[in-house]
Amino acid sequence: MTVVDPPEQSSGTAAVQGPSRFAAWRVGILASPAAPVYGALIGIFVIAWIVVTIKGGTFLTVPNIVNMLQRSVALGIVSAGQTMVILLGSLDLSVAWLISLASLVTATTMDGQESNVLPAILLVLALGVGFGLVNGLIITKLRVNAFIATLGTALIIQGIIQYQWNGPAGNVPTSFSQDLGYTRFGVIPMSFFLLVAVVVVIFFLLRSTRFGYRIYAVGGSEDVSKLSGLRTHRTIIGAHIVCSLTAVITGIFLAARLKAGTPTVGPDGGYDLESIAAVVLGGTALMGGRGGVVGTVGGVAILAVLDNAFNQLEFNAFLKDVVRGIIIIAAVAVYARRQEKQA
Amino acid sequence: MSTENASPGFGAEAGARGRRFLSSLMSTGTIFVLLLILWVWITILNPTFAEPGPFLAYLKRSAPLVILAAGAYFVLISGNFDLSVGALVTAMVVIAARLIDGDPSNTWPVIVLMLVVGLAVGFVNGFISTILRVPSFITTLGMLLILNGAVFLWSGGSPKGALADNFRAIGRQGIDGIPWINQLPWSVILLVIIGTACVLLMRADFGRQLIATGDNERAARLSGVRVNRVRILAFVLSGASAAVAGILLAGFGGVSAQAGLGMEFDAITACVLGGVVLGGGRGSVVAAMAGALTLEALFTWLNLQGISGALQDTIQGVIIIAAVAFASYRLRGAR
Numbered sequence: 001m002t003v004v005d006p007p008e009q010s011s012g013t014a015a016v017q018g019p020s021r022f023a024a025w026r027v028g029i030l031a032s033p034a035a036p037v038y039g040a041l042i043g044i045f046v047i048a049w050i051v052v053t054i055k056g057g058t059f060l061t062v063p064n065i066v067n068m069l070q071r072s073v074a075l076g077i078v079s080a081g082q083t084m085v086i087l088l089g090s091l092d093l094s095v096a097w098l099i100s101l102a103s104l105v106t107a108t109t110m111d112g113q114e115s116n117v118l119p120a121i122l123l124v125l126a127l128g129v130g131f132g133l134v135n136g137l138i139i140t141k142l143r144v145n146a147f148i149a150t151l152g153t154a155l156i157i158q159g160i161i162q163y164q165w166n167g168p169a170g171n172v173p174t175s176f177s178q179d180l181g182y183t184r185f186g187v188i189p190m191s192f193f194l195l196v197a198v199v200v201v202i203f204f205l206l207r208s209t210r211f212g213y214r215i216y217a218v219g220g221s222e223d224v225s226k227l228s229g230l231r232t233h234r235t236i237i238g239a240h241i242v243c244s245l246t247a248v249i250t251g252i253f254l255a256a257r258l259k260a261g262t263p264t265v266g267p268d269g270g271y272d273l274e275s276i277a278a279v280v281l282g283g284t285a286l287m288g289g290r291g292g293v294v295g296t297v298g299g300v301a302i303l304a305v306l307d308n309a310f311n312q313l314e315f316n317a318f319l320k321d322v323v324r325g326i327i328i329i330a331a332v333a334v335y336a337r338r339q340e341k342q343a
Numbered sequence: 344m345s346t347e348n349a350s351p352g353f354g355a356e357a358g359a360r361g362r363r364f365l366s367s368l369m370s371t372g373t374i375f376v377l378l379l380i381l382w383v384w385i386t387i388l389n390p391t392f393a394e395p396g397p398f399l400a401y402l403k404r405s406a407p408l409v410i411l412a413a414g415a416y417f418v419l420i421s422g423n424f425d426l427s428v429g430a431l432v433t434a435m436v437v438i439a440a441r442l443i444d445g446d447p448s449n450t451w452p453v454i455v456l457m458l459v460v461g462l463a464v465g466f467v468n469g470f471i472s473t474i475l476r477v478p479s480f481i482t483t484l485g486m487l488l489i490l491n492g493a494v495f496l497w498s499g500g501s502p503k504g505a506l507a508d509n510f511r512a513i514g515r516q517g518i519d520g521i522p523w524i525n526q527l528p529w530s531v532i533l534l535v536i537i538g539t540a541c542v543l544l545m546r547a548d549f550g551r552q553l554i555a556t557g558d559n560e561r562a563a564r565l566s567g568v569r570v571n572r573v574r575i576l577a578f579v580l581s582g583a584s585a586a587v588a589g590i591l592l593a594g595f596g597g598v599s600a601q602a603g604l605g606m607e608f609d610a611i612t613a614c615v616l617g618g619v620v621l622g623g624g625r626g627s628v629v630a631a632m633a634g635a636l637t638l639e640a641l642f643t644w645l646n647l648q649g650i651s652g653a654l655q656d657t658i659q660g661v662i663i664i665a666a667v668a669f670a671s672y673r674l675r676g677a678r
Contacts, residue, residue, distance in 0.1 A: 142668035145621045151608055152664035159657025273426075273484055286478045318500075321492030329477055329485035336476035 036338055037283045037298035040331055044302055048309035057312045064312070065187045068304045073191045074250050074257075076300040078271050079278040080195075080202045081246025083296045084239045086279050087206070089219045089288025090139060090146040092240065094154040095247040095275060096266035098131055101157050102251025104261030107170025114173045124248050131157070132244030136237030154272070161263050170261045180256040191253055198246060202293045205242070215239055219288030247271075277328050278303055283335055302331070373670050374617045374633045381640040388647045395524040399531060403517075403595070405639035406530040407432075407588040408609055412617075412635035413541045413628055414584025415610040417577040422557040422623030423472060423479035425578065427486035428585040428610060431464055432603025434494045435589025440504040440598040441497075447507040454510075457586045464490070465582020469575030479578075487607075495600070502598045514594020530591050537587070541628045553577060557623025613638050616666050 052059040078095050085092050102124050109120035131153065138149040183190040206212035214235040217225040226232050254265050266272075276286075282299030284291025306327065310320045386393045392401070411428055418425040435457050442456070443449045468486055472479040517528035544550055552573045555563040564570045585603075592602055611621075617634030619626030641662060645655045 138664055138668070142664070143671040144664055144667045145615065147621055148612065148615050148667050149664060151612065152660040152667075155656045155660030155663070159654050159660065162653035162656065273487075277481065277484060280478065280481050286480055316496060318492040318494075318496035321488045322496065323492075325485035325488030325492065328488070329471060329482055332477045332481050333471065333475040 034283055034292065034295040034298060036335055037281070037295045037302075040334070041298050041302050041305070044327075045305050048305055052309055052312045055313055059309070059312065062187050064308060066184065066189060067311075068308045069187070069192045070189050071307055072300050072304040073189070073195045074254055074269065075271065075274060075278060075303065076195045076297065077198045077246050077253065078250045079275040079282075079296050079300050080199050080293050081243035082275040083279050083282070083284055083291065083293045084202060084206070084215060085146070085243045086276065086284055086286060087215050087219045087288055087291060088236055088239050089222065090236060090239070091150065091276060091286075092135065092243050092247075093147065093150040093272045094131070094135060094157060095243065095250075096270065096272035097154045097157040097161065098128070098244060098247040099251040099254065099266035099269075099271055100261075100263055101161055101266075102127060102248035103255040103258070103265050104161065104165055104169055104263065106252050106255040107172050107259075107261030110170065110172050110176070110255075112171035112173055114175055117173060117176050121252060124252055125245065128245040128248030129241055131248075132241030133237060135244065136233075136240035139240070140233040140236050158267075165261075165263050168258075168260045168262045170255075172255050172259045174259075177256045177259045180253060181259075182257075191257075194249070194253060198249065199293055199297055202242070202246075206293060211235065211238060216289055219290075221289075274303070281328060281331055302327075373666075374630050374637060377616075377666065378633050378637045378640060381637060381644055385640060385644050385647060388644075392643075396526075399524060399526070399528060401639065401643065402531045402534065402636075403514075403528040405636050406528075406534045407592045407595070408606070408613060408639060409534055409632045409635040410537055410584050410591070411588045411606055411610040412613040412631050413537060414581035414588075415607075416541075416614050416617075416619060416626070416628045416631040417553065417580045418479070419611065419614050419619050419621060420557045420623055420626055420628075421553050421574045421577045422560065423574060423577070424611070424621075425468065425483050425581045426480065426607045427464065427468060427483040427490060428581060428588075429603040429605055429607040430487045430490035430494075431461065431582065431585040432589045432592060432606055433600065434490050434603075435461070435586055436593040436598055436602040437494050437498050437502045437600065439510065439590070439593050440502050440506055443504065443507050443510055445505040445507055447509045450507050450510045454590060457590060458583060461582040461584075461586025461589075462579050463582070464585075465579035466575060468582070469578030472578065473571040473574050483607075502600055504598075506593060506598060510590075511594040514591040514596075530595070533587065533591070537584075538629070538632055541632075545628050549573065549576065554624055557625075559624070609638060610635070612663055616663065616670075618670055 049059045058064075078099065082092060082095065105127060106120050106124050109123055110116045135146075135150055135153055138144050138153070139146050142149075144152075180191055180194070206215065214225070214230055214232075217228075217230060218232050218235050222232055225235075250271070251266070255261050258265065278299040279291070279296050280286055280299070281302055282291065282295030282297070284295055303324070306324060307320075310323070315323075382392075391397050411432070415425055415428065438457060438460065439453055442453045464486065468479070468482055471477050471482045513529050513533075515528075517526045517531070519526050521527050545553070552563065552568045555566070555568055556570050556573050560570055588606075589603070596602060613635035614626065614631040615621065615634070616637055617626065617630035617632070619631050619634075641659065642655075645658060650658060
């Protein structure tokens with residue numbers, strides 16, 4: 001999979017006519033790297049459904065679905081951004097603390113005033129651009145490995161937060177909190193549209209823009225892209241800015257949900273490692289160059305379904321972690337097997 | 344790079360060897376210079392630091408992280424990550440407290456059990472990452488979740504039991520009555536033994552094969568290195584180092600569910616500070632251990648500077664980025 005052929009693309013669909021067109025479409029779907037992810041999702045969904053039903057619960061109730069969607073939003077948005085940088089062969093460990101910082105800045109800037117909502121959002125988005133820029137510059141210009149660079153910025157943000165705040169702070173106006181955090185249309189929460197919007201934007205960026213093609217190219221081989229005349233540094237910096245933006249959007253959403261900013265909301269949710277797990281669970285190669293945001297959505301959905309099933313079964317919180325760890329490893333092992341067979 | 348990367352210059356002249364030593368010192372020497380600067384600076388701020396007692400106390404405090412960094416080095420140099428060591432250290436501390444339960448006669452069997460658990464977890468990490476081809480980042484991330492969950496499931500949320508005095512002694516006490524230095528802590532002795540063993544291991548066939556694997560897996564495989572076996576062994580060593588670090592830390596710091604929190608990142612940071620390249624194939628184990636000592640010295644320095652606990656993280660982050668940026672700048676210059 002190189003620049004010319006982003007994976008989810010069912011190549012040559014348009015050119016084929018008649019009955020073979022359907023076949024090509026089907027082959028395209030099954031051959032995409034996202035296919036096993038959704039296979040696994042359906043499998044886990046069915047198993048969870050059966051187990052919950054046997055235990056005397058009902059899996060597909062409205063509150064349950066709302067719960068699953070709601071839980072997916074925060075992790076989904078940040079994972080979509082994480083997909084971008086992982087496709088590059090980079091990664092971002094600073095998102096968790098950035099989410100906390102964004103939630104705090106959102107809540108303290110809004111300070112209960114509705115008139116402050118827009119300025120606060122703009123300020124926090126600018127913050128995201130700033131930190132993404134810093135991450136990207138450290139990685140490209142200072143040539144610090146992304147793991148260390150973003151671990152370092154995570155520490156920096158952590159320090160700033162602990163210096164400035166020692167508990168929940170700020171106040172999100174009720175109307176904004178209701179709108180973004182709690183409004184529903186039928187079973188679909190308002191915030192879910194935010195997730196959809198972010199995913200669509202990133203999907204479009206990756207599939208239909210030069211920037212997206214460059215991300216796949218740099219992820220495939222940075223040296224080759226550079227020798228082919230790509231400005232790899234710009235691509236890397238751009239992807240990190242998008243990733244940080246998704247983190248701050250998650251922060252705004254969580255602030256709306258909790259009506260206040262919280263210093264530990266990011267790390268407590270484990271958004272740094274969890275988002276990376278979701279991306280890899282979604283079939284994106286950790287080394288970069290292969291995968292896509294569609295798979296990531298599947299990965300996030302798998303985690304949400306699991307989470308919900310555990311809650312229904314009243315699983316011990318610690319056992320939950322054990323099972324989750326096993327499932328993450330097992331799923332990725334299955335993908336690895338599949339890829340080996342294809343190769 | 345001083346010891347490991349030396350090409351098999353059989354019968355090389357002393358002059359060539361000297362030059363090679365010098366050039367290798369130039370390329371990874373940054374960390375030693377930084378360490379020395381920090382030591383001197385700390386001594387200026389607090390002159391007692393250079394006295395044997397406080398200096399040994401500093402080494403004793405650093406021992407768990409240095410040992411973890413050595414373990415992390417093996418995994419990193421072979422081109423993998425081990426994110427599970429922090430959780431493993433916590434698991435060790437909780438297991439020790441629960442099983443020893445204050446009874447000194449349990450100490451040695453439990454220590455053996457801890458080492459076995461460490462080796463086993465390392466082996467499982469290695470097996471999944473190599474034979475099952477799961478990226479080690481994900482394997483060890485999953486292992487982190489599993490260990491954290493399992494330990495607390497078993498202990499019911501908070502650590503129970505107590506450590507026996509002879510168990511604590513390993514992390515706290517030492518050989519008393521030695522002139523001039525007064526007490527030689529067990530952990531420092533262990534540190535020296537493990538450090539020496541690591542250097543010898545990296546000079547042996549295993550070490551060369553490990554570096555070759557991390558540098559270029561295919562080339563290593565084609566030249567007859569059993570890549571998977573070498574990598575699994577690296578994970579096993581990392582698990583063992585976590586067990587030892589857990590033993591020391593439990594004795595030194597006491598039982599807590601947060602004993603190993605974030606230590607995986609500290610260990611990796613220490614290695615990278617020491618010039619180990621993530622992705623494998625480059626770096627020396629001595630420099631990695633010096634990186635851990637530097638990190639501990641940095642913490643001491645920050646305390647002496649009176650920087651508040653909160654901003655300490657920020658400054659640590661800045662310094663880590665700066666040090667790695669400087670090292671990669673030097674590396675580029677050398678090329």
